Amino acid sequence: MALELERVTKRFGDFTAVDQLSLKVEEGTMYGFLGANGAGKTTTFRMILGLLTPTEGNISWNGRTISYETSPLIGYLPEERGLYPKMKVLDQLIFLGQLRGMKKSAAKSAALHWLDRFEVPQNTNKKVEELSKGNQQKIQVIAALLHDPQLLILDEPFSGLDPVNVEMLKKAIVDFRNSGATILFSSHRMDHVEELCEQLSIIHHGKQLVSGKLRDVKRSFGKQNVRIRADFPLLELESIEGVTTAHHSLEGAVFQVEDERVAHTLLQATLQKGPIRQFEIEEPSLQDIFIAKVGEGHA
Amino acid sequence: MREFWIIFKQSFLTKAKTKSFFITTLIMVAGIFLFANLPSIIDKVGKMMGSEEDDRVLVVDESGVLFDRLLEQLQQNEQGISLELTEKTQDQLSEKVKSEEIEAFMELSFDAEQTIHASYTTGSLVEQSLPSALQDALQNIQTEVKADQLALSGEQVSELFAPIQFEKHNISETAKSEEELNQARVLVYVLMFVIYFAVIIYSSMIATEVATEKSSRVMEILISSVSPVKHMFAKVLGIGSLGIVQILVYAVSGFLAYTLSSAGEKNELSAFFSLENLEVSTLVYAVIFFLLGYFLYATLAALLGSLVSRTEDVQQMIMPMSLLIVAAFIIAATGLGNPELGYLKIASFIPFFAPLVMFLRVGMLDLPLWEPLLSIGIMVVTIFILGWFGAKVYRGGVLMYGPSRSLKDLKKAIQLGKE
Numbered sequence: 001m002a003l004e005l006e007r008v009t010k011r012f013g014d015f016t017a018v019d020q021l022s023l024k025v026e027e028g029t030m031y032g033f034l035g036a037n038g039a040g041k042t043t044t045f046r047m048i049l050g051l052l053t054p055t056e057g058n059i060s061w062n063g064r065t066i067s068y069e070t071s072p073l074i075g076y077l078p079e080e081r082g083l084y085p086k087m088k089v090l091d092q093l094i095f096l097g098q099l100r101g102m103k104k105s106a107a108k109s110a111a112l113h114w115l116d117r118f119e120v121p122q123n124t125n126k127k128v129e130e131l132s133k134g135n136q137q138k139i140q141v142i143a144a145l146l147h148d149p150q151l152l153i154l155d156e157p158f159s160g161l162d163p164v165n166v167e168m169l170k171k172a173i174v175d176f177r178n179s180g181a182t183i184l185f186s187s188h189r190m191d192h193v194e195e196l197c198e199q200l201s202i203i204h205h206g207k208q209l210v211s212g213k214l215r216d217v218k219r220s221f222g223k224q225n226v227r228i229r230a231d232f233p234l235l236e237l238e239s240i241e242g243v244t245t246a247h248h249s250l251e252g253a254v255f256q257v258e259d260e261r262v263a264h265t266l267l268q269a270t271l272q273k274g275p276i277r278q279f280e281i282e283e284p285s286l287q288d289i290f291i292a293k294v295g296e297g298h299a
Numbered sequence: 300m301r302e303f304w305i306i307f308k309q310s311f312l313t314k315a316k317t318k319s320f321f322i323t324t325l326i327m328v329a330g331i332f333l334f335a336n337l338p339s340i341i342d343k344v345g346k347m348m349g350s351e352e353d354d355r356v357l358v359v360d361e362s363g364v365l366f367d368r369l370l371e372q373l374q375q376n377e378q379g380i381s382l383e384l385t386e387k388t389q390d391q392l393s394e395k396v397k398s399e400e401i402e403a404f405m406e407l408s409f410d411a412e413q414t415i416h417a418s419y420t421t422g423s424l425v426e427q428s429l430p431s432a433l434q435d436a437l438q439n440i441q442t443e444v445k446a447d448q449l450a451l452s453g454e455q456v457s458e459l460f461a462p463i464q465f466e467k468h469n470i471s472e473t474a475k476s477e478e479e480l481n482q483a484r485v486l487v488y489v490l491m492f493v494i495y496f497a498v499i500i501y502s503s504m505i506a507t508e509v510a511t512e513k514s515s516r517v518m519e520i521l522i523s524s525v526s527p528v529k530h531m532f533a534k535v536l537g538i539g540s541l542g543i544v545q546i547l548v549y550a551v552s553g554f555l556a557y558t559l560s561s562a563g564e565k566n567e568l569s570a571f572f573s574l575e576n577l578e579v580s581t582l583v584y585a586v587i588f589f590l591l592g593y594f595l596y597a598t599l600a601a602l603l604g605s606l607v608s609r610t611e612d613v614q615q616m617i618m619p620m621s622l623l624i625v626a627a628f629i630i631a632a633t634g635l636g637n638p639e640l641g642y643l644k645i646a647s648f649i650p651f652f653a654p655l656v657m658f659l660r661v662g663m664l665d666l667p668l669w670e671p672l673l674s675i676g677i678m679v680v681t682i683f684i685l686g687w688f689g690a691k692v693y694r695g696g697v698l699m700y701g702p703s704r705s706l707k708d709l710k711k712a713i714q715l716g717k718e
Contacts, residue, residue: 049523051698071524082516087313098305099524143520 002027002182003048003151008057010043010206017043019206020057025184025199027062030177032197033186034290040206041186042079045153048184049076061151072101075149079156079186081140085129089115089139092128093146100147107146114142118168133160141169145176152176154185158192170196190286200286202293209293214286221289226255226263228270229278237269252278256288302525303533310508310537315544324545328552335556354402354429357385357392361408365415365440369407372436380432396422405433413448415441480663483581484635487662490585491655493546495628498592498654501542502600502624503617505535509604509697510613518697527697528690531605535597542593581662584671591678592654596620598682602689605696606712623651631655638663647674650681 003025010018018040025031035041046052048059050066059066066074084092090111097107115121118138123131128139137160145152157173158166174196177183187193193200194214201211210217223244228234229252237255238246242262247254257263263281270276314320333340360366366384373380385392385404392404403421410416415437419430446456509531512518521530603616630652634643638660647657647670657674660666695712 046698051519051523068524068526074523076520076523078516078519080516080519082518082520084313084512084517085515086317091313095305095309096520099302099521101301 002029003031003061003184004059005044005048006058006060008044008047008054008059010040010047010052011055017206018047018054018203019208021201021203021206021208023199023201023208023211025182027182028177028180029198030173030183030185030196032193032200033184033203034188034190034193034200034286035186035203036188036294038205039203041203042155043206044203045076045155045184045186048153049074072147073150075100075144075147075152077140077144077152077154077157081133081136083128083136083140083143086127088125088127089131090124093139093143096143097146100149102147110146110148111142114146117172118142134162134165137161138165138169141172145172148181150181152181152183152185154183156187157185158187158189166192190290194286202290204294210289217289218283218286221284221292223256223258223284223288223292224260224263225282225284225288226257226266227278227280227282228252228255228266228276230270230274230276232274234270237266240265240269256284303529306521306525306530306533307537307540310534311541314504314508314538314541320541320545324548327549331549331553332556335553335559354380355383356380356429356433357383357387357395357401357404359385359387359389359392359404359406361406365407365409365437368440368443369433369436372439373432380429393420396420403429407437413444415444483663486581487659488635490581490662491628491631491659494585494589494592494655494658495624497542497546497589498596499621499624501538501593502596502620503613505538505597506600506604506613506617507610508534508538509601510607510610513605513607513697514609522697527694531598531601531690531693532686535594535601539590539593539597546589584658584661587675588654588658591675591682594682595650595654595678595685596624598685598689602685602692602696605693606699606709608699627652627655631659634659635663648677650678653678 003023005021005023008018008021009016021040021044023031033041033044043052047054048061048066050068050071061070064070087095090108093111093115094104094107097110098104102110112121112124115124118141120135120138123135123139128136131139141154141157144154152173154173157169161169170192173183173185185193185197197214199211199213200217202209210221212220228237234246234248234253237243237253240262242258242265243255244258245256255266257266260281267279270279358366358369366382370382373382387395389406392401395401396403399422403419405420406418408416417433417437419433421430442456442460446453451459512521525533599620600617603620604613607613607616627646630643630646634640634656643656643660646652647660649656653674657671661671692709692712699712
């Protein structure tokens with residue numbers, strides 16, 4: 001069951017946009033897709049949607065290939081906002097809903113419901129070009145989930161939204177997942193992925209650098225962060241074996257270490273110099289993993 | 300098919316509901332009514348401006364008899380010219396003309412052979428009708444004078460001037476009679492204009508629509524739920540129906556305007572709109588060639604529109620296509636005078652020229668049926684080829700972003716469409 005990509009490769013001429021990508025999104029879960037600009041995220045989404053055909057490999061959803069027959073079951077939020085600038089919001093939503101197989105009346109009531117939920121009912125009869133970027137984004141999101149799709153593909157859903165609206169949208173997406181939909185989304189924002197996704201993948205230049213469950217990804221990364229706060233400079237500690245990077249601030253420093261053993265060495269070394277106010281071993285954030293992995297890819 | 304009609308309806312309705320569309324149509328209709336009533340409006344405005352006053356011409360009559368006869372002659376014709384006899388010298392009169400006190404002055408005399416010699420002096424050379432009215436009147440006087448001299452009776456004079464009977468017969472198989480040709484010319488000319496403008500306007504509308512959908516990225520959503528080919532043809536048909544509706548509105552208002560026209564003046568245009576002597580076959584051909592021409596160019600326009608990513612680049616991209624339509628129109632227009640020119644025959648079988656050129660020929664000549672049929676066939680085949688090719692380009696073109704504004708991108712688009 002669920003969405004499955006098997007060793008999917010996409011080449012444009014000599015350029016390989018996606019290289020041997022495999023992933024599996026279980027039904028009713030959320031999958032995060034991380035990558036820098038140009039990593040191949042949008043190409044992958046377009047292949048899943050059937051807009052592009054993979055050069056190699058297989059994409060299936062519940063065992064079926066995705067085609068125009070399945071399009072009513074899929075919702076898509078493109079990275080660049082795609083709405084008719086001159087069309088009124090409600091007309092537009094009804095039109096897009098109908099294209100995804102909805103009846104006109106059903107599309108209308110669903111559109112009104114979502115406009116209400118996203119707290120923008122006052123925009124119902126405005127033209128899209130009159131709306132702010134954030135409000136346009138909300139309309140875009142509504143267009144993607146209006147027809148109650150089973151598979152929702154969101155390309156950068158949170159860009160352009162203020163924190164309040166990000167929370168509102170997150171909640172809507174989580175509700176959507178809880179009601180049984182499968183969600184695949186991409187982001188540059190690690191914290192969103194960390195918060196929302198059971199599984200994730202980091203891709204870079206078309207290659208899958210990391211994939212799997214969030215916890216496994218963090219564990220297998222191995223490296224940990226050690227936060228130390230002290231009243232004396234901690235610069236010398238960088239030279240201890242096993243410390244990969246260090247970020248100093250006024251109150252102390254954060255060291256990235258290869259494993260817990262190094263963390264203990266670090267603690268002892270610090271204690272020898274004087275009293276410390278705080279010592280903490282943190283799990284690596286997704287951000288650290290991403291930077292480390294993509295950085296490796298660059299090197 | 301369901302998605303097809305949804306997109307068809309959407310492209311028709313959203314365009315039809317826009318203010319700009321409504322206003323353009325309204326202005327055109329107003330223009331048609333204005334044009335139909337132009338003669339009576341000019342008349343009324345002229346009266347309001349007080350220009351119904353007669354043109355004043357001072358006459359210096361050296362012969363002593365000509366002035367009276369001229370006056371009589373002009374009264375018969377009821378021309379709005381008032382003549383006044385004067386004794387003033389040429390210099391004085393010239394001053395008056397210069398100071399715009401009078402329109403013109405004329406010196407009349409007989410020469411040795413009793414031929415009228417008139418010298419007309421005016422400040423404005425633009426005015427043509429006044430001197431020519433005077434000249435005609437004097438010519439008539441001259442004829443009378445000479446007839447008197449030669450002692451000819453009135454009958455003899457009219458016999459002398461009896462027009463000859465000159466009839467033209469053309470035994471070329473394709474030719475129509477002179478009278479038919481003149482009638483057909485107006486009809487064909489008007490319809491040619493309609494086809495030309497409709498094709499140029501609506502096909503560029505399509506290209507712009509497609510480019511707008513692409514630049515606003517709504518295209519990605521559209522083609523993820525409906526195939527690009529369906530989308531393209533729904534678009535072409537939607538805008539096409541819009542065009543037909545708009546043209547029908549114009550035609551009906553044209554018809555109404557000319558039947559209601561208060562001037563009641565009969566000219567070729569009013570004859571055309573009042574559907575007198577209307578050749579039904581010409582009208583049928585006009586509809587056929589309009590539709591074919593539209594589909595031909597609209598498919599091409601959709602294809603070109605799919606290649607650009609910004610609406611600003613549309614005009615540049617469809618430039619070659621516009622030139623093609625203009626060329627077709629020019630070729631057809633040269634044939635209005637002589638539709639039997641050799642190159643017209645060739646051009647009427649070239650798909651991109653055929654909608655206008657074949658229409659011209661079929662409207663003005665009695666062609667054997669196979670000729671328009673062959674031309675229509677060629678166009679239909681071309682439309683299918685273009686549609687097939689366009690769909691291939693479109694599939695890739697709509698996904699292609701970047702600074703694409705040349706035809707070189709065709710290859711790239713087809714490549715992408717395959718993938």
